[in-house]
Amino acid sequence: MAAKVDWAKYIEEQEKTLINDVSDLKLNKKKDSDNTPNEETNTEESTEHFSPAEASLLQKIIRKGLVENKNNIEIQRQDPNSPLYSVKTFEALHLKPNLLKGIYEMGFNAPSKIQETALPTLLANPPQNLIAQSQSGTGKTAAFVLAMLSRVNPELHYPQVLCLSPTYELAIQTGEVAAHMSKFCPEIEIKFAVRGEEMPRGAKVNEHIIIGTPGKVLDWGTKYNSFDLSKINVFVLDEADVMIAQQGHQDQCIRIHKRLNEKCQMMFFSATYDQEVIEFAEVIVPNPLIVRLKREEESLDNIEQYYVKCANKQDKYNAVTNIYGTVGVGQAIIFCHTRRTASWLAEKMTKDGHAVAVLTGDLTVEQRIAVLDRFRNGQEKVLITTNVLSRGIDVEQVTIVVNFDLPLDVNGRADCETYLHRIGRTGRFGKRGIAINLIDSPEAMTICQTIEKHFNRKIKFLNAEDSDEIEKIGA
Numbered sequence: 001m002a003a004k005v006d007w008a009k010y011i012e013e014q015e016k017t018l019i020n021d022v023s024d025l026k027l028n029k030k031k032d033s034d035n036t037p038n039e040e041t042n043t044e045e046s047t048e049h050f051s052p053a054e055a056s057l058l059q060k061i062i063r064k065g066l067v068e069n070k071n072n073i074e075i076q077r078q079d080p081n082s083p084l085y086s087v088k089t090f091e092a093l094h095l096k097p098n099l100l101k102g103i104y105e106m107g108f109n110a111p112s113k114i115q116e117t118a119l120p121t122l123l124a125n126p127p128q129n130l131i132a133q134s135q136s137g138t139g140k141t142a143a144f145v146l147a148m149l150s151r152v153n154p155e156l157h158y159p160q161v162l163c164l165s166p167t168y169e170l171a172i173q174t175g176e177v178a179a180h181m182s183k184f185c186p187e188i189e190i191k192f193a194v195r196g197e198e199m200p201r202g203a204k205v206n207e208h209i210i211i212g213t214p215g216k217v218l219d220w221g222t223k224y225n226s227f228d229l230s231k232i233n234v235f236v237l238d239e240a241d242v243m244i245a246q247q248g249h250q251d252q253c254i255r256i257h258k259r260l261n262e263k264c265q266m267m268f269f270s271a272t273y274d275q276e277v278i279e280f281a282e283v284i285v286p287n288p289l290i291v292r293l294k295r296e297e298e299s300l301d302n303i304e305q306y307y308v309k310c311a312n313k314q315d316k317y318n319a320v321t322n323i324y325g326t327v328g329v330g331q332a333i334i335f336c337h338t339r340r341t342a343s344w345l346a347e348k349m350t351k352d353g354h355a356v357a358v359l360t361g362d363l364t365v366e367q368r369i370a371v372l373d374r375f376r377n378g379q380e381k382v383l384i385t386t387n388v389l390s391r392g393i394d395v396e397q398v399t400i401v402v403n404f405d406l407p408l409d410v411n412g413r414a415d416c417e418t419y420l421h422r423i424g425r426t427g428r429f430g431k432r433g434i435a436i437n438l439i440d441s442p443e444a445m446t447i448c449q450t451i452e453k454h455f456n457r458k459i460k461f462l463n464a465e466d467s468d469e470i471e472k473i474g475a
């Protein structure tokens with residue numbers, strides 16, 4: 001259990017040390033400021049064994065387990081324990097008619113549990129603050145985007161809503177959801193504040209909604225005075241835990257947060273919050289309504305988790321190419337611990353004639369978005385990446401997530417939160433997904449067991465001799 005932190009005191013100290021003179025702002029100019037900070041740590045290689053029998057089981061699982069069943073999603077919707085369950089309709093939420101039209105146009109028939117729970121609170125007057133947790137892929141983005149769009153007064157030509165995302169890709173994705181949802185509200189305008197978007201000194205943002213990453217938003221809101229942070233009425237923190245965790249973007253987010261007016265409505269969303277972070281959130285969000293999951297509810301039943309024992313890096317490679325050979329029904333994301341491993345894997349697979357994409361924080365923004373677009377369009381079936389894509393990215397066809405390396409925190413311990421976000425790239429909105437962990441050392445095995453214990457969810461061993469296991473998976 002983490003040591004108890006006196007957050008009120010901590011913030012007070014932070015506020016004292018924060019430099020108010022904007023000319024003194026030491027913005028994080030590091031190239032990768034939009035990435036989660038643990039992207040670039042090193043991994044060691046070690047040894048064990050990956051058998052052909054396991055490879056064959058892997059293929060069976062992948063073929064059997066991923067047959068899409070639409071009825072299954074409707075069945076889940078009627079199960080009160082499912083995160084997709086809802087008794088309400090979108091009509092019952094009294095949304096603006098043109099927003100409702102936009103939602104239906106996106107193919108949404110009914111709200112999910114988090115949408116049903118959060119939206120009445122988020123749309124109520126006087127505005128109510130919210131700290132919300134819901135599993136990955138259960139519609140949090142749609143919930144806060146709907147609230148953002150509902151709160152805009154299009155007649156006022158300045159930013160009224162601010163949404164912060166931890167990465168460039170996620171900010172763009174959220175903006176695309178907002179653009180889609182507001183298709184019938186052309187009067188609502190959105191501006192991205194991300195790397196590559198520049199505002200000339202003295203120029204003002206006239207759009208109603210800003211969606212961006214903390215560094216750029218801080219630049220525009222303070223250094224360049226491109227918009228007035230005190231006029232923001234709605235402040236959304238997506239992936240809120242990583243945004244306010246000390247290892248994340250805390251410093252920048254607090255600098256933004258402290259310039260908001262006291263009536264500004266705050267909405268914090270994530271699939272994970274550790275205790276320390278939630279305590280911190282409760283201090284910086286006045287009188288919040290808190291929607292939290294129990295630990296055992298955090299991981300999703302629709303994502304089956306496995307581990308495969310491998311002898312070494314080459315064996316892991318063999319496992320990956322086996323998986324690759326079978327992903328005809330969907331797409332795969334492979335997570336590596338470092339850029340170096342990601343590049344090594346991509347190069348090796350490419351040399352062996354496989355078409356794979358690689359996305360790491362060292363690419364330019366144009367390259368990053370081009371890679372993701374190609375993957376979304378199905379031009380590559382496999383995307384090799386690091387933690388930079390562990391959160392929020394929504395690609396419906398991703399049926400398999402492979403942890404080439406298990407996620408570690410800065411101290412080399414199991415990073416359970418990142419694990420959950422990574423595997424949540426599959427199994428979106430009730431679909432079935434598979435997560436496969438490649439284990440190549442006793443240390444990796446311990447990490448895997450720690451993750452298993454943390455969520456109290458079985459991570460099954462792939463053993464070709466075990467016919468029961470195959471049957472279960474195929475069910």
Ligand SMILES: Nc1ncnc2c1ncn2[C@@H]1O[C@H](COP(=O)(O)OP(=O)(O)OP(=O)(O)O)[C@@H](O)[C@H]1O
Binds near residue numbers: 270271392
């Ligand atoms: N009410 C709905 N009906 C049908 N599909 C929906 C609904 N709400 C969201 N979706 C779809 O479900 C998918 C996952 O939603 P979303 O990206 O909002 O999840 P999330 O909870 O934000 O996930 P993460 O924790 O990974 O960020 C998206 O493709 C979205 O279009």
